[in-house]
Amino acid sequence: MTDPKPSEIAAAELNSEVDSPNTARIGVIQRITWRFIRSGFPRVAVSFLSGVAFVLVEVAKKTKSTGLVLSTFGSYFGFLVGLGAILILVNSITVGLLVYYLQALKADYNYYYDRYRAAIADLRHFLDSLHDGGIISRAYDIPYREIESLMQDKYLSLNWHSAALSFVDSIYEELRKKLRKREEFEWAYGNITTRLAVAEEAVNGIGLNLIQRIVLRTWLNPVTKSLWTLAMVILMTLVAIIHFSGFIIIILNGLAIGVGCMTLLLLIEAGLNAIQETRGFFDTRTDTEHDDSRKVSARQAG
Numbered sequence: 001m002t003d004p005k006p007s008e009i010a011a012a013e014l015n016s017e018v019d020s021p022n023t024a025r026i027g028v029i030q031r032i033t034w035r036f037i038r039s040g041f042p043r044v045a046v047s048f049l050s051g052v053a054f055v056l057v058e059v060a061k062k063t064k065s066t067g068l069v070l071s072t073f074g075s076y077f078g079f080l081v082g083l084g085a086i087l088i089l090v091n092s093i094t095v096g097l098l099v100y101y102l103q104a105l106k107a108d109y110n111y112y113y114d115r116y117r118a119a120i121a122d123l124r125h126f127l128d129s130l131h132d133g134g135i136i137s138r139a140y141d142i143p144y145r146e147i148e149s150l151m152q153d154k155y156l157s158l159n160w161h162s163a164a165l166s167f168v169d170s171i172y173e174e175l176r177k178k179l180r181k182r183e184e185f186e187w188a189y190g191n192i193t194t195r196l197a198v199a200e201e202a203v204n205g206i207g208l209n210l211i212q213r214i215v216l217r218t219w220l221n222p223v224t225k226s227l228w229t230l231a232m233v234i235l236m237t238l239v240a241i242i243h244f245s246g247f248i249i250i251i252l253n254g255l256a257i258g259v260g261c262m263t264l265l266l267l268i269e270a271g272l273n274a275i276q277e278t279r280g281f282f283d284t285r286t287d288t289e290h291d292d293s294r295k296v297s298a299r300q301a302g
Contacts, residue, residue: 043225043265051258058250070253073244077237079256083263084233090263090270091226097274098219105212112205116156119199120148126191127171135188136174143167147199157207164196218276222269229262 070076127144130136146163150156171192179185236255244252 043262047258047261047265050261051254051256054257055250055254058253070256071249073240076240076244076249076252076256080233080237080240083256083259084230086263086267087226087230087233090266091223091230094219094222094226094270094273098216098223101212101216101219105209105216109206109209112202112209113151116199116202116206117151119195119202120151123192123195123199124148126195130188135178136171139174140167140171143170157203157210160200160203164200168193168196218273222266222273225262225269226266229259229266232259232262 070079124144127136127140131138131140143163143166147167150159150163153159172189175185175189179188232255236252236259239248240252
């Protein structure tokens, strides 16, 4: 029984993550809720309508500005300071997590890129040794350079398989012709495929890294939204400083309710992002599924 290739293990783990019960357990209602909270327009619309509804109700009741909860500048300013503190807290947490994930993704990308480059260089060294021993000709040079040129390709993970298959086909035929003994052929071909397997594992890591960069946008959205909301709080404070009397107080109270709803939804979004990102770390079933996938891939390879 032979050990499974790293690429086979990586593919099995990726499939287990896609088809895992964790994904299936997310119901339709939860998906709709998450989509609503993370979407910009519905959230702004709900916050805006809540503020407008408050203003219309108070106007219909003919409520005087002195009858509002935030009827004085001190109470109104204190409320805005509280909202601003919450927004700054949410923003600092999300920015910290964003910087952490960016650094982790950059470190992972550099690791897999260096591993790919080392594997390709090792493959070149082995091919040159076969050529120096008179086993193969320089015909491998062209398909090898296609693999080597992928280091400059930003779509390395997408173009890897076509280039690798072309190289394997060419080197396989030449080894078959030159090495009559089965042991010699298996030794040479096995060394080549082992180095390609290491390179393929690095390519898979780079592909997953690019996918994780796309997913990282879920952390960028709360940062942008919290900054815009904080700018709205500052604008409301300036308006209140300039003119805080009469009907303007009712309008400012409606804006405060709208911004409060926006802040609440931002907190919920940050919490949902944290739950989604940490689910795999605290779910013991994930490790069990990965272990099962490794056993299945090992049996298939054997």
